[in-house]
Amino acid sequence: MEKQSQSEETYQEATPKVTVGNTKRRNLIKGLIGLPFLGLFFQHFGQVQDSGNSDNYLEALKKLGLDFDEVEKEKQLKPIGDAKTLRIGVVGLGWRGPDLMRSLGYIDDELIAEDPYTLEEMKVQEDLNVEIVGVCDLYSLRAERGAKIGSKKLIGGKIVKVTPPIIYPTYRDMLNNDRIDAIMIATADLWHAEIAIEASKRGVHVYCEKPMTRTIEEAVALRKAIQQSKVVFQLGHQNRQQASYIKAKQLLDQGVIGTVSAIETYTDRNSDFGAWIRGIDPKANASNVNWKEYIRNTGKVPFDLDKFFNWQKYFDFGTGPGGNQFTHAFDGVNQVLGVGIPKSAVALGGNYYFKDPRDIPDSYNVIYNYPDKGLTLTYDCTLKSRFDRGIHLLGTKAQMEIGAEVHVFPDLYNEAYMNLQRKEGAPIYTFPFEVEKVDGISGATANYYKSRGLGTTLDGGVIVDSTYLHVKEWIDAIRYGTKVSCDIQAGFEESVTFIMGNLAYQNGKRVDWDETEEKVIMI
Amino acid sequence: MNPLFLESRTKVYSNLELIVLTGLRIAIGWHFLHEGLEKAFQQSWSAKAFLEQSNNMFSPLFHSISENDILLGITNIINPWGQIIVGFSLVLGILSKPIKHFGLLLLLLYYLCSFSLGTAQIVNPILIELLTLGMLVLFPTSNKTGLDSFFEKT
Numbered sequence: 139m140e141k142q143s144q145s146e147e148t149y150q151e152a153t154p155k156v157t158v159g160n161t162k163r164r165n166l167i168k169g170l171i172g173l174p175f176l177g178l179f180f181q182h183f184g185q186v187q188d189s190g191n192s193d194n195y196l197e198a199l200k201k202l203g204l205d206f207d208e209v210e211k212e213k214q215l216k217p218i219g220d221a222k223t224l225r226i227g228v229v230g231l232g233w234r235g236p237d238l239m240r241s242l243g244y245i246d247d248e249l250i251a252e253d254p255y256t257l258e259e260m261k262v263q264e265d266l267n268v269e270i271v272g273v274c275d276l277y278s279l280r281a282e283r284g285a286k287i288g289s290k291k292l293i294g295g296k297i298v299k300v301t302p303p304i305i306y307p308t309y310r311d312m313l314n315n316d317r318i319d320a321i322m323i324a325t326a327d328l329w330h331a332e333i334a335i336e337a338s339k340r341g342v343h344v345y346c347e348k349p350m351t352r353t354i355e356e357a358v359a360l361r362k363a364i365q366q367s368k369v370v371f372q373l374g375h376q377n378r379q380q381a382s383y384i385k386a387k388q389l390l391d392q393g394v395i396g397t398v399s400a401i402e403t404y405t406d407r408n409s410d411f412g413a414w415i416r417g418i419d420p421k422a423n424a425s426n427v428n429w430k431e432y433i434r435n436t437g438k439v440p441f442d443l444d445k446f447f448n449w450q451k452y453f454d455f456g457t458g459p460g461g462n463q464f465t466h467a468f469d470g471v472n473q474v475l476g477v478g479i480p481k482s483a484v485a486l487g488g489n490y491y492f493k494d495p496r497d498i499p500d501s502y503n504v505i506y507n508y509p510d511k512g513l514t515l516t517y518d519c520t521l522k523s524r525f526d527r528g529i530h531l532l533g534t535k536a537q538m539e540i541g542a543e544v545h546v547f548p549d550l551y552n553e554a555y556m557n558l559q560r561k562e563g564a565p566i567y568t569f570p571f572e573v574e575k576v577d578g579i580s581g582a583t584a585n586y587y588k589s590r591g592l593g594t595t596l597d598g599g600v601i602v603d604s605t606y607l608h609v610k611e612w613i614d615a616i617r618y619g620t621k622v623s624c625d626i627q628a629g630f631e632e633s634v635t636f637i638m639g640n641l642a643y644q645n646g647k648r649v650d651w652d653e654t655e656e657k658v659i660m661i
Numbered sequence: 662m663n664p665l666f667l668e669s670r671t672k673v674y675s676n677l678e679l680i681v682l683t684g685l686r687i688a689i690g691w692h693f694l695h696e697g698l699e700k701a702f703q704q705s706w707s708a709k710a711f712l713e714q715s716n717n718m719f720s721p722l723f724h725s726i727s728e729n730d731i732l733l734g735i736t737n738i739i740n741p742w743g744q745i746i747v748g749f750s751l752v753l754g755i756l757s758k759p760i761k762h763f764g765l766l767l768l769l770l771y772y773l774c775s776f777s778l779g780t781a782q783i784v785n786p787i788l789i790e791l792l793t794l795g796m797l798v799l800f801p802t803s804n805k806t807g808l809d810s811f812f813e814k815t
Binding site: 169173 | 749
């Protein structure tokens with residue numbers, strides 16, 4: 139310290155005496171240098187506060203009907219544990235089957251390894267008081283994997299061993315055995331309708347992965363079968379549980395974006411996996427794949443493991459980008475706007491990039507026309523460019539983009555909305571609010587919720603697997619007669635709409651929907 | 662004034678050095694002041710979301726704060742007002758020495774809460790601000806270009 143003082147004194151002494159007055163003045167000015175900056179700050183800050191005060195801004199948004207409250211869902215309050223244990227069978231254990239089992243609380247090491255968040259997210263899931271009593275897959279190793287998953291369950295935060303489910307060779311054996319109350323269908327698309335119809339005839343409740351059916355005839359038959367039965371049917375569009383979609387519907391019902399004249403939906407992928415090249419299990423062969431059953435409804439097709447494992451690439455087994463991807467967007471649009479089945483569809487596209495065996499397009503564009511609603515809906519798909527775009531609803535007052543979040547962009551001519559825009563091109567509203575507003579001193583880069591995409595959602599402020607919520611809704615409906623959000627009618631509209639696009643593409647014609655006869659007309 | 666509260670320097674800065682260092686001090690102060698006042702003006706602001714999204718080895722500490730109403734309440738007061746105090750101090754150059762250390766503590770906590778193990782997340786803007794403020798502790802200016810200079814022994 140002494141040394142320091144000395145050098146300071148040295149500095150002071152070094153100042154020439156003749157300029158003492160000037161130095162004093164200069165030191166005074168120097169010492170007060172922060173003051174003008176402080177003035178500048180408050181002048182600027184005051185302006186920002188007047189025009190964009192966070193509270194004023196929120197208040198202004200509120201006046202336009204744009205609030206940030208999560209829409210409360212009706213909760214089933216009866217204790218699940220008191221109800222009878224629901225016996226469930228799972229058919230199809232390739233991609234979605236294990237996910238569905240996880241949503242029921244079943245888990246194995248592979249599922250944990252696939253996603254490090256799995257266990258944490260599962261811990262917030264309620265025990266649904268169900269038992270997976272049967273599994274079935276036409277590839278025996280997958281069926282065994284299903285039985286393995288079905289032998290471990292997360293109970294009270296701990297993985298415990300439970301009685302493993304019975305492996306059935308076919309879904310019919312499972313149904314005939316009469317041991318299940320409900321069935322979950324996660325097979326290739328061509329089997330959805332038959333399994334669901336057979337289950338409903340036996341009074342077995344049905345949860346079916348999307349798309350509901352592969353053909354319009356199947357959709358008509360399945361709807362009839364479900365309506366004639368007493369079973370609860372839920373189609374696996376978990377966007378129905380997404381907080382963002384539910385919020386979007388609430389906002390749209392209030393008319394925040396005005397009249398919607400155009401809806402744009404997209405799939406932009408750029409990977410083999412995204413183009414449904416999912417690989418062929420090297421252990422699979424004619425002895426452990428039940429090919430005969432697989433092609434029972436398809437006619438004679440020579441044994442081909444590509445058509446078994448990568449069935450999405452073939453219209454005989456799958457449904458192309460329309461059934462695989464557009465159905466997500468369509469059901470989202472139908473959920474928030476209730477557009478229903480369009481009057482007509484035209485489609486173009488082709489298979490330009492993927493030269494492996496396949497007959498589905500990798501570039502596919504459809505226009506759906508809704509003359510009675512005064513709008514068109516488009517679907518644009520490329521499998522050779524990766525870009526994340528949500529559903530775009532173009533309204534007279536604003537544009538809404540719906541994905542994991544809801545964004546509202548002002549119409550450029552709408553003064554009330556434009557005044558709220560803080561940065562050119564930026565949305566004036568984003569839900570959930572916290573995603574935009576996590577802030578220490580400079581805002582955080584990582585955002586857990588956003589990074590989890592559409593697989594999870596907010597439920598009462600908690601991050602939850604959306605498939606779990608969707609399955610729970612179905613189980614609650616079976617037990618307590620509550621409603622499901624993606625029922626047979628929603629499924630019917632989903633299937634007819636995407637199949638109209640497929641037919642338009644395959645036949646090179648405009649396809650109209652005859653509402654009375656419930657059939658398509660090629661123009 | 663007590664040397665604990667006043668900065669002193671052993672080296673004479675050139676005019677340019679003094680201008681740049683003072684500019685840096687005022688700029689960081691400006692940022693603190695803005696962040697603090699914005700939070701203070703926004704009644705609904707809470708540190709909860711920031712604490713909850715912490716995703717690293719220190720997360721349990723920050724999550725426990727976010728889950729405890731009393732601790733969260735204290736955090737919600739210390740944060741905006743702490744930032745405002747640091748902001749005023751840096752812009753005006755008053756009581757710089759202790760308050761810079763307080764600013765460093767705040768930034769260190771923000772960093773520990775927010776960093777995660779990714780190239781962009783290990784070195785984030787908070788870390789850069791933390792190190793820059795650290796540099797201003799080593800190269801003080803308030804005793805020349807701040808109100809602290811009026812308290813300096815002449």
